[in-house]
Amino acid sequence: MNTVKENKKTTFQELLMPELGALFRTALRMTRKREDAEDLVQETIVKSFAAFERFERGTNFRAWIFKILTNTFINNYYRVRERDKLPSLDEMEDENAFQPVFEGITPEEALLNTLTREDITQAIEALPLEFRAVVILTLVEGFAYKETSEILDIPIGTVMSRLHRGRKLLQKMLCEYSSNKKTAAREIHEECPARKS
């Protein structure tokens, strides 16, 4: 038995296993299909093990492996056709970036109470990839803006603008979902600003 290789494998495994859940849920939100998500995680493990010599010990393993995951996704799973059915970046540019979507709504509690985990998942998955990736990495996985910019190879200013628009878009969608529900209070339907635009 090759001890050097065994050591490498053990070290890798110890670093990887605590991140497996995060890698899978991220893969699932990216691919939107469970089978694809499992394939993506598997591919990420194989690739990152092969590149493990290049990982500098003591640096951020989590950011390193997430970068491999997102790169693999963009290269192998993300098809151009996905872009076609989603709103373009330009359409979003028109939005007033700093207009609070929920300003003026009184039953905020009612809104949150009507939303489920499935609504959140559906809303994330409906986001165009540019926004989805930034939202998942920062708001779900807790990466700092700078780490997210390194993982996705985009400037930090782009992270900030995509995150802001991603948030507003999510709130709009979730506001819609909520007001479409029978259980939702009628006043949400009346007051939800997303209904008016």
Next chain:
Amino acid sequence: MSCQEVINKLYFYLDGEVLTPQERREIEEHLDQCLKCNKYYQFEEKFWSFFRTSSLDFPLPESLMNRVETVFTNL
């Protein structure tokens, strides 16, 4: 700091990003005094923590665990 400035910087405040300690203090002082911004802040804070909690709550499927085991055996 004006209401508009507070609202513009609120996500940075929530994320613990970008802002200087001085700016964070100014936002906190504003939130203590302005009911309108405070309500908005409370909602955003609740909304995004709900968003995060809902997204994290996710069990690993058995099928993935089996796959990972096989991958490691073959590495």
